[in-house]
Amino acid sequence: MAASSDLILPFDEFPEYLKANRYKVKYDSTSEPKFEHPWWDLPKCEIDRKLQEFTQRILDITGTSPEDDKELQHLKKTANSLSQVERSTAVKVALVGAQGAGKSLLTNAIFGCDGLSITGADGAACTSVIIRYANYPPGLDEMKKFFAQVRFLSPRIQETMINEFAKSYYRYNEDEDDSEDEENLRPASAAQEEIDRRAKDTAEDFFITFFGSRQNFLECWSPSAYKSGEFTSICQLKCEAALARYNDKMTSQGIPFSANDHKDLIVQIKPFLTKVKGEICLWPLVDQVTIRFKHPLLDQGVEVLDVPGWGDRNTMRARHAEEVKDTVDSELILADTIRIATDDTVINNAHAAMTLRGAEHVKIVATKIDSINANQLEQCNGNPYDQIKDLIRVADEQERISEEEDEILARVNVSKYKLYLNRLLEKQKIEDRKKEIDNQLAVKLQGRSSNGTPEVFHASAFYYMQLIKRDKIMFSEQPALKYLFSLPAEKNLKDYVFHINILIPSFIEKIARTTKDSDRDAGFRDLADEFDEYREDFMQNLLSQSKDAFDDISDKSTERLRTESKAYKCQVERIVKKQWFQMKGPTFKKLLNMKGVILKGVSKAQGLENGCNWNKQLSDVMASGFRRWYMKHFTSMKDMRPALSQALDQAHLNTIGKIESSSANLVVVEKAKKKWADFRPRMEAKLKVFMTKIDKLEKYFLCMATMEDGRENNLMSKVTDSIYDAVASASPATRTITTGKNKGKQVCVSARFPFQKEYMMKLVLNEENHLVDAVIKRFQGQFDRRMHSLLKEHFQDINDLMKNFSDWLREQSPIDYTIHPMGESIRESLEEQMDTFKSISEELKGLLPIKVKQEDETASTSFQSGDTCMECLRFSFA
Template identity: 35%
Template sequence: MASLLFATLEEFNAWLKTQKPPKRYNAAIEDMPDTPWSRLPRAIIDTRLKEFGQRIIVCLGKFPYDDKELDHVEKAAQSVSQVKRSPAMQVAFIGSQAAGKSTLLCAFFSLEGASPTGASGKACTSTAIRYKNYAEGKDGPTKFHGQTRFLKTKKLEAMFKELCRHYYYFHHAEEDSEDEDDPESEEAPDQSKLEALKDTAEDILVALWGSKQSFLESWSPSVFKSGAFVRLCQLKFKEAIEFANVDSDSIAYMMGSDQHQLLSQMIRFMSQVEGEKCLWPLVDHVMISFYNQWLEQGLELIDLPGCGDSNRQRARHADEIRDSVQVEVVVCNTARIESDEMFIQQARTAINLHGAANSISDNQQGQDDREPYRTINRLVRETQEMLASIDDDEDEEENFAQVMKRNQLEKRLSHLKRCDKQHRVAERAQRLSRTIGEKLQGRSASTLPPLIHTSAAQYMEWLEKPKFTFKDQPDFSVEETGIPQLRRELLALTAPQNMQDYENHVFITAPAVIEKIIRTVREDIHEGGFVTIADAFEVVGQKFMVPWKTGVVEVFRDSSDKSMKKLRADIPALQNRINMKVEEWCKLKFAAFNRAMKGKGVLPDGKSYAKSPQTGRNLDKELSDILTPGISKWANTHASFMAHMEEAFCKAIDQLHRRVINELDDAGGNMVTVEKAKTKWHNDKNSYPEKIKTDMMVLVTDVQRLTKRASDWAIMKDGRENNLVGSITNEWYDDIHDAAPKLKPPVPGRKQKKVYEKPGRFQFQKNRMKSHFSGSKVQFVEHAFQKLQAKFDRDTEALVDKHFEIINDILSEFAEHLRGRKMLDYQISEHGRAIRADLKELLPHLQDELHQIQSLFPQRVKEEDGASPSKFANYADLNVDDATFPEIYDRVMKSKKPAQVPKRSTKRDDDSKTKRMRIEQS
């Protein structure tokens, strides 16, 4: 269109005749990102896999019910037609309230009403909404399924405490402020913020009780202070969710024929709805499942509540969800993107993907004297003058030619304005990309995430009508709205795993079915000894795996202990800094001090800080900053212990391999049987030792990620609400705020404020604070490090349990394979023999069919010699003893230490820079 800006009216009219009226956009025909996965003929593969399995099932027919082998083959044939897919990649949409996350999700699905928007003026998504694919809807009528899962008991209790405190502070703050130490000149706290917190609390509590009158009848300051009201809230919650027909796991299920019907049922679990019982703040998440071509590609999208929730427990819960996802899309409105510090912070935290709404106001047009705007403005004026001359000619009878000319001029005018808008948006997009890129840019260009400029509203306009005229078509093309680009970015992330799933199925699962048929039709393969070998193998596995797992846990725990031991010398200095910080807090005036305690350590902007800065402060962040050097030292030390863990695992796997080979050599089977078992163990295309090695490498990577995540959690990176210090101080702040000495008895007949016994309430609170942070047997720094280590050790052991369960499954798979080759313990019927004969005749056709299916895949890259499973073939040359895993690990570490010492001393500065660079890129 840009080339037509300088065209004459005649040239424009000639071009206009070549343009067909645009039609409604059909997202179903949208191109996938160009990857091996998108080029894979999946429809053909799926069809052929179904035909492959069906040919086997037809050949089996009605086989004898007691023929276990044929039954096993049938189950394998049924499974081959359905490719087992990996868990969907979780993508969280992050952003401020009213940033456009929900509208963006509707555009992503090309489905209006898929996510509630803020059109009603209320929060559109006050709880997390998860969107998952419902595969059963692919071949039939699409149904929309919904689940609502409520928060667990512990989180509910914390939520109720916070809500009740906010309500109490607003209505009964004067009862806590009557202290002889309270300066009368102290300014009142920000009433608007207190009122907002009170309103939120009241909305929830009234919803629990069913009416405000019923709530007020149960509420009293004394009941709240005793803790009884929080317990009453929990009982009321159980009563309130009965209307939702929840199951024993506190999950409510719903279904609708379309998204609107489902959303009408679920909206009360997402936001406040007039006249309905709404428990959205107490919901863990809402799940919406329906068939969608984009979700089918392995995506699970999560619409998180807007950042900056005043309810700290809700904010921490959202942080926990963010910690569990693989990808984050940070959304911001371009009207304030450059100055939106929340967006910049969230983008730096996510550093993965970004979506931004793109729009431009009409009053920006016609105000620029640069090209091409100068030419556009001139042509707009000329076109408007030509239109006016037609309208002003009232004496001349308007004929068909004039109508046509007016129509052409109106089209040209709309075209010019559309071009002006497109140029401005494109220019601003480039500027924003450059500006935001500079802010997010680290030391390396690879740290910059994709910045996608989108307009969900313009995209949705392309779905409103079946056909558009030239004048009423949306201002931007579908591609210019950025929605297709956003889809491509996300789908490109899932493509490698999808491809791997199909390859595993066609090159491993399907060949295993043919192998089962071969074992079934060949009588000579059912020779004695396999059961004995399988039994012996399971004994080896049990004898090796239990101490191996115990040794791994011991090494991880020992590494954790040694890493923490490195901090022992720093604890007194850190505790001294903590004590100084607490003394600094105690110099705050009474109202500021109490506001900080009420806000769980967050003191908003204000003027009541005495000599302290008037800007807001976060006490938890101040403590985290003090602990940061120690935490970084711990993380770096632990990383050094993990540096050679992979080598130790490889030696342990060699040890397992040698033991298995020895046991197979000593087994009671004949030579042919033993050699077949050995071949299956280590010479297979996907050998069992290699499978175990791969999983152990993943375990090491997971522990390294866990170390970084624990470090980020501990140092409160990016201001996350879910953090180490907050997990300790959350209850302390409540206790400090509520602390008060005994009241002096009132003087009879005299009205007076509450007077506390010495040292007075404020001093009593400050003493309580000092007692928490430094007066207990275990001081704050020691307590924080113990809590960090305990959480890290629990999470590490959970990872070990998870991966050793996978290894046990691998070993069980091998034992099951051996047992499948045992002597038949029943007589094969004549019917069974006839079926086996048919299977044998079908076998070459199945092998040829599978080969044809495999040929549809791109040529697989051969493994390098060093990574080939055949490395285990020379098992007799392995020099492996019976050392325990801790002994193996110690040997590896001792063999590496001499080479590391000079390197650390001579390149310390370079190594530090390298570490920083690596952290920024992760």
């Protein structure tokens, strides 16, 4: 709330203001305001109580069920699962930003736990691994309140990472400068020196960690050991030995830890998060650490991922972090208020996130909004600043007078009044700063997304942590975490609606079928056999033909890329020969070592003042082709939606036909038809989810190929990394000098730079294995594999849904075992309680805050009529 004239109280009105605002309330994170949504009106406690009552009534009756009575045992088992609502997958939110941006403080503030996330207060990196904060896991020791699981990187990633660390250390300390090949060698810029030093320091930290000391590391290190591969082999053995200590504790989820207090837990796992003096730390080998505990936000179905700060010079670790970040649903980009609107890294990362997710799933958080010193406040002028400052001067005079007259009460009131005015002054500055930042970011990010610009939050985690340490704080000062709380609201409501409107009535139907033997008919079993035979044939053909159709669309979408490949090859050849090969040898070598990337301001070489990115240059050559691929594939998928929907319609009609043509009696036929009608919209809903996943996959691969979002983990790098490494390590043949003062020295028979250029031409421009062909092949291969995986997953869901109908049919058929007298008695008790079960079910429905349709109806999707694309997908199942 901004300061305004009606809030700037004169001193004579201030005592009344104090009286009106003296009441305080105890802090409670659950009382923070949320976005309006029916989910918040849902009486969850009452629903949970009734579900427990419903389950307990069933268990009280079926608890003594005979072990061989399959139906009663199934009822008892199912009743247990109905006692609480099964929640969908949690919504994942990533916190990203540079080191020192305030991610750790914000994490502590979000969860109200000071020390839960390690801060960089001592100047070092706070954490070096991905940390996931997730809900308390069911089934674990209730006596322990905090759990952690430490999971390590795969051996392949470890090996690549070690090679990169060794290469960084070698280049900084031992690499030859090729001065005999090149003249006029330019000194490295300060920025480049800083980048190389940081990469060397990170590598050195890693090696000292695993060798136990710097001395042990240096005893194993030598340029010859690095070149021969001996040193990296030793490192691999050291890693294996370090991890072997935890073999007895290792589970599929990682190494488990537990504690009663979050600070005790952090002490246990800190060596896996960052450097700890005097301890062996395994943070370089850690994939991610999951910390689990009870918290209202986590209980709502939110997971928070703290991603390490930008700037990791180890390419493999940076790409791994990007891969994890690509899996989240929303992204919070944090930056210090002072530089948020001027930092290119912040703007570029915001642009990248908007490109991949859309602006609605990206939020920018300006941290340390209240970091304002007295000098900054003194420089503020104009109203209301001048008005407040005038009152402060008057208050100073009042304070002086009260001290001279020794009026204690007056001096106390004046002191509180001055505190009020200073806070009002600071509050106005914060409001003005927020408006300025919002305007600057809106200008810089406008036009970057068709869905507008990301919302900007302003946070002061440090001030918040001070507030929650007090027993009581002003209610108006509680921060709003409503955005995070609102993320899973819709999903959570649907989970409850599905549980109440679908699962409970369905279970009551099972009870009814179990208690009434007269309703059973052998015709249901015959129908189930016929349906299973049809289902297996239908799903096998549907998956096969869909896969062929999707492969055909993929081929046609990439056909334009292959057709235009000759033009791309010419452009690539021009870039390589006219730009890359025109560089000086040391510059060329530096780019090879840096995977083709030189940042702005790092190099003094002519033409590289603004930086250079070989992969982006190559991606830009083919970007137009990949955008055409995207439009072609996107359009084809839109045509596929009605085709797939029509296939499911055909399956629906064929099933109805088989039911009607069966030899079963009329009652059986009508019951089966009515039940099958419930499955069609649910199949359509799964199709809608499938097509949404395809949309995301297409967008992701477009970003990967074009590098539109500036990602490290991109298509071109997957092809060129090995090329750059091979060229960088390539050397011409050597000879031994036989005379003179250099007798016995090994020298190259020709200059290295021309040799490396020739070798690069062979790897990049060779017509039989051209870079462009390799990129297209890799792109289509990776996309097709991901698409096949999606297809398999989707059709398995459809098959499982159809199998549910088959299971329902079989449940209607006569049982094939003798019912025990105890089983007869239990069935009679269940039948007597049917009205009570139905009553509880209706009461649960009445607790829903709004009138909602059944989940299978709300999830159904109507597709537009039009071209069904049947020329590429022909379904003909009798």
